[in-house]
Amino acid sequence: MQVQRQNRFKAAMEVVRTELLAGDIWSTILRYPEELAPEMREARPGQFVGVYPKDGSRLLPRPISICRLVPEERTLRLVYRTVGAGTEEIAAMPAGSAVEVLGMLGNGYDTESMAGRRVVLLGGGLGIPPMLELAASLYGKAAPGSGQEVPSAAERKTAVTAVLGYRSAPLFLKEDFEASADAVYIATEDGSEGTAGNVLDAVRERGIRADVLCACGPLPMLRAVRDYAAEQGIPAYISLEEHMACGVGACLGCVVKTKHEDPHSHVKNARICTEGPVFPASEVEI
Amino acid sequence: MTGMEVEIAGVRLKNPVMTASGTFGAGQEYGEFVDLNRLGAVVTKGVSNVPWEGNPVPRVTETPSGMLNAIGLQNPGVEVFCERDLPFLARYDTRVIVNVCGHSEQDYLEVVERLAGESAVSMLEINVSCPNVSRGAIAFGQDPDCLCAITSKIRRAAAQPIIMKLTPNVTDIAEMARAAEAGGADAVSLINTITGMKIDIERQRFVLANRTGGLSGPAIRPVAVRMVWQAARAVKIPVIGMGGIATGEDAVEFLLAGASAVAVGMMNFHEPRTTENVIGGIEAYLRRHGIENVKDIVGAVQDQVF
Numbered sequence: 001m002q003v004q005r006q007n008r009f010k011a012a013m014e015v016v017r018t019e020l021l022a023g024d025i026w027s028t029i030l031r032y033p034e035e036l037a038p039e040m041r042e043a044r045p046g047q048f049v050g051v052y053p054k055d056g057s058r059l060l061p062r063p064i065s066i067c068r069l070v071p072e073e074r075t076l077r078l079v080y081r082t083v084g085a086g087t088e089e090i091a092a093m094p095a096g097s098a099v100e101v102l103g104m105l106g107n108g109y110d111t112e113s114m115a116g117r118r119v120v121l122l123g124g125g126l127g128i129p130p131m132l133e134l135a136a137s138l139y140g141k142a143a144p145g146s147g148q149e150v151p152s153a154a155e156r157k158t159a160v161t162a163v164l165g166y167r168s169a170p171l172f173l174k175e176d177f178e179a180s181a182d183a184v185y186i187a188t189e190d191g192s193e194g195t196a197g198n199v200l201d202a203v204r205e206r207g208i209r210a211d212v213l214c215a216c217g218p219l220p221m222l223r224a225v226r227d228y229a230a231e232q233g234i235p236a237y238i239s240l241e242e243h244m245a246c247g248v249g250a251c252l253g254c255v256v257k258t259k260h261e262d263p264h265s266h267v268k269n270a271r272i273c274t275e276g277p278v279f280p281a282s283e284v285e286i
Numbered sequence: 287m288t289g290m291e292v293e294i295a296g297v298r299l300k301n302p303v304m305t306a307s308g309t310f311g312a313g314q315e316y317g318e319f320v321d322l323n324r325l326g327a328v329v330t331k332g333v334s335n336v337p338w339e340g341n342p343v344p345r346v347t348e349t350p351s352g353m354l355n356a357i358g359l360q361n362p363g364v365e366v367f368c369e370r371d372l373p374f375l376a377r378y379d380t381r382v383i384v385n386v387c388g389h390s391e392q393d394y395l396e397v398v399e400r401l402a403g404e405s406a407v408s409m410l411e412i413n414v415s416c417p418n419v420s421r422g423a424i425a426f427g428q429d430p431d432c433l434c435a436i437t438s439k440i441r442r443a444a445a446q447p448i449i450m451k452l453t454p455n456v457t458d459i460a461e462m463a464r465a466a467e468a469g470g471a472d473a474v475s476l477i478n479t480i481t482g483m484k485i486d487i488e489r490q491r492f493v494l495a496n497r498t499g500g501l502s503g504p505a506i507r508p509v510a511v512r513m514v515w516q517a518a519r520a521v522k523i524p525v526i527g528m529g530g531i532a533t534g535e536d537a538v539e540f541l542l543a544g545a546s547a548v549a550v551g552m553m554n555f556h557e558p559r560t561t562e563n564v565i566g567g568i569e570a571y572l573r574r575h576g577i578e579n580v581k582d583i584v585g586a587v588q589d590q591v592f
């Protein structure tokens with residue numbers, strides 16, 4: 001299971017730059033204060049933050065995944081779709097302004113267990129951004145225990161394949177993935193680029209082999225990934241979304257049904273913001 | 287040094303600020319942001335006799351200056367609470383108030399009896415007012431005779447003082463407060479959430495799986511202040527006020543209306559340190575007005591003079 005880290009904070013961050021990537025997909029880079037360096041060192045791909053709108057009528061944090069974290073620059077990148085007033089407000093925050101951020105939320109992916117394996121990352125739509133930090137933290141990583149014997153370079157490295165599914169071109173974040181993965185494949189629903197269809201269509205068409213699947217995207221895609229992983233007999237870790245209030249596990253607003261009794265809730269419900277958002281696909285009822 | 291200590295039903299609190307049930311878990315989650323030792327009391331999420339699964343999702347949604355929730359009182363049950371959550375809370379220098387929920391009279395009594403031997407529990411808050419559970423509970427809170435009857439049964443079974451938590455979803459809150467007092471309540475707390483609804487017009491669907499949810503947050507504050515004032519005038523037992531408290535000033539409004547203590551709910555989600563900020567804000571208010579003791583402003587509101 002994923003390890004739970006306690007690296008929580010609420011702090012003001014500075015908006016460095018916001019740009020439109022495609023359609024209504026935005027990228028915002030935030031700079032965090034130096035005091036947060038320890039929390040950020042503990043951050044794991046798949047964790048998320050809560051961004052607070054400034055408008056006093058919108059009081060709840062907007063959950064947004066880590067897209068990229070660069071400790072050397074103290075930057076946190078968020079990529080999101082403007083779907084409502086909160087995300088529109090975030091996209092409109094001018095460079096230099098301050099924004100309140102609650103973090104680091106959720107468990108994140110257990111990257112240690114994936115080292116040295118063929119990891120295939122499946123991102124659909126707004127499930128693509130969180131896969132970038134995951135790709136970056138796995139890419140080029142040596143297998144555990146290497147350095148003792150002398151395995152071949154291919155054996156020692158984690159092989160990272162990203163399969164990205166979009167509705168249609170123009171694509172976003174593709175170049176970023178190309179710099180952080182051994183291979184990148186594209187699927188578009190309308191066939192405007194790459195495989196026509198979804199991420200699993202691309203996996204099948206390209207004959208992509210995996211030891212582990214990591215997926216984030218819409219529910220129908222996650223269900224298909226779960227079934228595909230079961231068919232292949234490989235583990236799949238999926239990242240879930242739900243409407244949230246507190247983001248820290250206090251309100252029980254964000255649960256998912258689980259196969260087994262959850263050790264915290266003592267019922268078959270786990271908190272997506274705390275026990276998740278990353279779950280083994282076989283453990284949740286989606 | 288301003289006097290912040292208050293007393294509710296013989297239980298002394300270091301200050302009048304507590305957490306509102308269901309917004310603070312059993313303290314662990316916000317313990318990373320707030321020094322629990324600073325709080326007057328921690329009020330837990332509703333605890334029932336056996337584990338409850340709660341409602342399907344979506345359970346929460348934002349509304350203007352507030353939110354709707356239909357959690358459905360998911361909780362691990364009183365046994366797990368006593369074995370896991372209570373020992374955690376007992377480590378802190380704060381009071382523990384356990385919020386109790388049930389579908390039936392028997393459910394409430396089982397929890398209250400189980401907690402009777404727990405010395406770490408200072409008070410019980412009885413939720414007879416949750417709008418999100420289908421079977422029964424709300425009826426106890428909406429009918430004065432039922433409320434009076436269940437209050438006296440719980441009073442007889444309970445080892446600790448009992449606070450009856452009142453629902454605002456009634457025509458006459460004063461009548462309900464009097465019914466709780468007549469049943470032997472040691473205090474009343476209000477308001478629980480106001481039943482509301484949100485519709486996604488694009489998809490033409492209810493936003494919450496439960497269709498309706500309970501409204502909380504600053505949006506309900508004026509209603510809460512009014513009801514606290516009406517209840518405080520109607521009874522002699524202490525009143526604990528809540529509903530959208532975000533700052534010390536908001537809390538002072540409740541104290542002036544007649545609350546002896548206050549609770550912070552939804553605003554914890556906006557700012558995890560709200561409870562501590564509210565404590566500091568009340569202290570600052572008292573200093574600014576040269577008032578020595580917080581008790582001096584309880585119910586001190588007066589009419590306009592022209």
Ligand SMILES: Cc1cc2nc3c(=O)[nH]c(=O)nc-3n(C[C@H](O)[C@H](O)[C@H](O)COP(=O)(O)OP(=O)(O)OC[C@H]3O[C@@H](n4cnc5c(N)ncnc54)[C@H](O)[C@@H]3O)c2cc1C
Pocket residue numbers: 048060061062063064065066079080081082083084085086087088126129130240241242243244277347348
């Ligand atoms: C763990 C997690 C990670 C996420 N990561 C990303 C990401 O990296 N990029 C991205 O574009 N989106 C992401 N989302 C979805 C994002 O949180 C919502 O799109 C956003 O909250 C919408 O806010 P709004 O004010 O613009 O929309 P509104 O519809 O006006 O929001 C109203 C309320 O509903 C909530 N809400 C609306 N849609 C969602 C949703 N899909 N999931 C959860 N809450 C919602 C809002 O937070 C707010 O409280 C993530 C959601 C979760 C739970």
Ligand SMILES: Cc1cc2nc3c(=O)[nH]c(=O)nc-3n(C[C@H](O)[C@H](O)[C@H](O)COP(=O)(O)O)c2cc1C
Pocket residue numbers: 245251306307308309331332355357359385413416451476477478479501502503504506528529530531549550551552553
């Ligand atoms: C997510 C959530 C869960 C709640 N759960 C409970 C509960 O278990 N028992 C209870 O008596 N009240 C519960 N309440 C009501 C609050 O304790 C409080 O009475 C109400 O929200 C008004 O205060 P506020 O506006 O400060 O939140 C809950 C409120 C929220 C927002």
Ligand code: FES
Pocket residue numbers: 243244245246247248249250251252253254255271272273274
């Ligand atoms: S959002 Fe409150 S428990 Fe997950």
